[in-house]
Amino acid sequence: MHPERSESNLDEQRLLKRNLLIMWFSNFFVGGSMTMVLPFISLYIKTLGNFSETYVQHWAGITFAATFVTAFFFSPVLGRLGDRYGRKRILIALGMGMSVSLFLMGVVETVWQLFTLRLFMGFFAGMVSITQAFISTQTPKHMAGRVLGTLQTGSIAGTLLGPLIGGFLADSFGYALTFKGTSAIILISVILIFSAREHKLKPKEDKKTFYTRIEVIQHILGNPALATVLFISMLIQVALFSIQPILALFVSELHGPENLAFISGLAFSAAGVGNLMMARKWGDLADRKGYLNILIILLLSGAAIYTFGAFVTEVWQLVLIRFGLGITTGGIIPVRMAYIRQEAPIAIQGEVLGYNTSLRFLGNIVGPVLGGFLAGSLGFASVFIVTSALLLISGLTLLAVTRRMHLLKSGAH
Template identity: 50%
Template sequence: MVQKEGIHGMDTQKKNFFIIMFSNFLVAGSTTMIMPFLSLYIESMGNFTEEYVQRWAGLVFGVTFVAALIMSPIWGRIADKYGYKPILIINGFGIAISIFLMGTADSVPQLFFIRLFMGLVTGFIPTSLAFVSSQTAKETAGKTLGTLQMGSVSGTLFGPVIGGLMADTFGFIYTFVITSGVIGFAALIVAVGLKEVKKVKKKNAHVYARKTIVQGIINHRLLFNVMIITSLIQIGNFSIQPLLSLYVSHLTDSTNVALLAGITFSATGVGNLLFARRWGRLGDQIGYEKVLTFLLILAFVFIVPQAFVTELWQLMVLRLLFGIAVGGMIPTTTALMRREAPIEIQGEVMGYNTSFRFLGNIVGPMFGGIVSGFIGISSVFVVTGVLFLLSFFFLKYTTSKPEQDFEDVLLEQELKST
């Protein structure tokens, strides 16, 4: 079906955008609701040592991302063939069922395998980014994706606070049930309200093998390097997260450490929320590479001083400024993928980019833990800053080389493999 020109087509696009933004808010908020009490839930399953709880909390949290990393390109390839809407529905109801089952788990290993299953269907938000990107003109992709990110970031800001309050009020099991219901509702909105405008493929469109696409990405300097940078960005974001409350406790004598840590954590999200759309729009105007280069330097400038703060308010201000810098990175990299990838394989290419994001989610907390174990928590900010600086030089080097057409690279790889 070709999108109708004029008001009707625009109305469909706007309606789709608001449905995706609202469902992203619900899904991001609901999935982060369970994060604050996951280790407490494990602790409630038996008489365990603190070491056992911490080890399993890490495994239960991380296994979802491991499974998601493997599945992302597969979902992307399916989306290229059948459309994004079926994937969003499967992912939405899949996450809802997983969270409901978490409330029925009788043992820690059982919870681990439920989280593993959840990873197989965890891709709602990246898939929704890809969906909106595919339905958006290349010229305005940055602004649109930046605006869309406001939905998921808003959910991430409110989710942990609401989840903590619900767990205290209703208990763990009822919180899982309520969370599951909210995500199921989001999936239902998508199923009923979303109208996918089928991509208009070229006549006699080329069908690329998965091996050719992987080789094409590896040999396309810009795409491959941006995917690596995507991973480094996530490592930078996630390296300090498990340690932030501990760092906050060193900066304050207050008894409300958990609350203050939550506010400090949320400061990054607020910065993200305020500027994501603006960075996206700027990328549309002057080029995504230029904006990403600037943001990487900005992130370096704002994260390193966090290692040397002496007061909590200083850390909060710097986390807010860091959030402003990081806020534009995901919409900018996604818009860049949208620009480079041929329409026939866009879902799969974005799937690989999502895999690199999930890789960063896995490596980040482990990386932060190892660095803080050897040279202290404050040093994590400095080392993370170095990662952003390396990414900057990496991108500068890549953009200094001659441009490559991705379709030419794909055809070249195909010829080599025949």
């Protein structure tokens, strides 16, 4: 190896480690900020007028989903802009927009104003996926799973701590001031991103630097496994989000009203703890054993574990199952990102990740609606059964596509 090339590789590795550390803390603050205010949106709506419980529940759901609706349409656009003009600029703009949106939520006087701002914030909600693209394009393929798994732990850690910090601030200083405090935390992320240095690995396999939107879609559809991985992103989110709106109600049925908020929070957070423990390890394993192989194992394992949710009779069983689900699903996001890093040229990775994020947000919208309908019509057990079925379908579909690709390659040789 030439000394100049070796020194260049060392410089790239140092830069990657520095940027990874910056983006880890950025994702930690963004993940925490996004979840700090979610637990008390319904309580905040109550303070805006003299409303009935039905009205509050109705608008809490609509207001919660509003951000995902806008983000669904806008995420691919953000990814494309990042590919063309640089992701650091996009991240700074997104952070500023999110910070302003959250600050204004702290001064609203009507539910309609809160809803409008939640809708507006969807334009900036793809911040985490842009940081993934930022790191992905400077990460060698052979270590993408481990690096992106490490990055994922930042968002998970923030998401776990966010509700606790948000609840403490809301109880101590009020809801409006908590929104303003959350806005300030997002600004910390923006300051961190200013210190990052954007860099892309020189593509060896593809010298093309610009793709039209049609060419990007053709690239996705021309790769059956990549298209399947993107599509099952939606199914996975439907499965994971189907239980979230009715989790507290299920805990109440199992445990009763005593310490309901604490026990519900424990059941909710159990999956996040499992995620945090295993995200990096699954990514590292996938680097060595193959991304599709590990992704299939995770999906089928998650389906098997969540099936037991239909038969729980005690809260500790539910917490254990949620923890097990977190262990399996903890690797799905970094392994999926690493596979996209492997299959998508560097010049279009932001846009491809944008489509992936868009489909995930669609799942975030469909999941709670489906879960609420199933629980109300067929009982809580049906939610776990349908969730398991969706994970099983995702795993078997990816397995079938992977086997078909291997057969086609064998035939070609």
